[in-house]
Ligand SMILES: Cc1ncc(COP(=O)(O)O)c(C=O)c1O
């Protein structure tokens with residue numbers, strides 16, 4: 001399978017190259033040249049299979065000949081054996097037609113584990129075949145960092161640098177990044193927002209000399225391999241509720257738009273998804289964009305769902321590319337507008353395509369807290385603030401009366417104990433393997449939101465430079 005960039009000026013010959021590149025050389029994001037399809041019969045045939053078996057069938061067409069099928073099967077098997085629930089991503093019913101898809105049974109207690117544990121194995125495999133190594137640089141608003149550090153810690157072929165906004169992640173999220181002792185992982189507290197961190201990462205990717213010098217790669221959802229692994233749970237959950245014979249809706253707590261874009265991919269492959277609901281907190285750029293056709297960056301507001309405190313929602317670019325009929329020139333103009341003035345207008349035809357499938361609902365802090373409290377009282381369900389935003393948005397979004405709505409539970413409540421305790425009166429405890437997290441020594445560097453300072457820090461610290469390859 002060949003991959004093309006959303007900006008039209010770069011391509012990758014296969015899955016492995018697209019994965020190792022992370023971001024395309026023209027600044028765009030990779031998507032497959034064509035979309036694989038799952039027929040109704042193939043979808044029906046997934047019923048009763050294990051999560052790993054479904055994952056292999058969904059992921060294999062995107063990987064093509066780049067990785068041997070038996071090796072892919074082994075890596076998938078190993079990755080999903082790390083989950084603490086036999087179903088990997090179990091569905092919980094909270095009302096007659098409302099379900100929660102729990103994605104936080106992995107080692108870092110967030111949905112990021114689903115993709116990251118596989119990505120670490122896929123990258124190792126691709127690097128070993130090339131006899132090379134990589135420096136991974138990622139930005140996190142809280143969860144990607146912990147999952148990436150967990151998945152890549154101690155791996156010989158990669159050094160990992162994670163940029164997070166200083167003082168804007170929860171204590172548990174920070175400690176997951178700062179307490180691992182392996183010397184191939186580095187946490188950097190950036191004096192800025194997540195958007196600053198993400199902009200710095202993108203600008204490092206745009207620096208060809210730096211990119212080559214450190215063999216740069218990425219683990220954010222700008223990396224196609226992240227998205228493809230996330231498609232799987234849309235398929236397993238829809239099939240569990242009757243697909244292909246019964247359509248479903250999904251509501252997804254959204255920040256960087258990677259998770260919900262994976263839902264769009266599942267639909268594009270043939271899964272009967274009636275509606276995809278973008279759930280945002282008060283950082284509502286996507287809700288405003290869908291309502292008014294204008295994507296306009298504002299200042300980030302800190303909330304009790306910090307992982308969604310994002311303005312520049314990277315994967316929206318992939319949706320714009322698809323919804324505009326793969327008009328790379330238009331995407332280039334929109335992204336130029338965003339860089340120059342912090343805004344762009346979406347043309348009416350593209351907006352119609354988007355709103356035909358997606359709805360967007362903004363959930364404020366009071367509704368988020370009320371949803372957490374109500375869920376515990378009425379359904380006995382303890383949700384974290386991100387999940388609560390998804391559930392609240394699903395209740396407010398337009399839907400057919402018979403269509404089951406699946407809210408994605410993206411994090412474990414114990415990652416946000418203060419917010420959960422304030423809303424419910426219950427303070428969730430960390431699971432056994434993280435019980436002493438608060439006592440482990442921390443190790444991190446604090447740096448200004450300055451691209452050059454961060455580039456120098458990475459160059460000084462990485463063991464991977466082209467001279468060393
Ligand atoms: C707990 C949690 N929920 C939701 C999101 C938003 O997901 P996405 O960035 O894929 O839209 C994130 C961050 O990515 C997260 O960590």
Ligand SMILES: N[C@@H](CCOP(=O)(O)O)C(=O)O
Nearest residue numbers: 140141142143144220221256
């Ligand atoms: N919410 C994310 C932000 C980065 O998203 P990604 O999916 O693009 O890695 C986080 O928790 O770090």
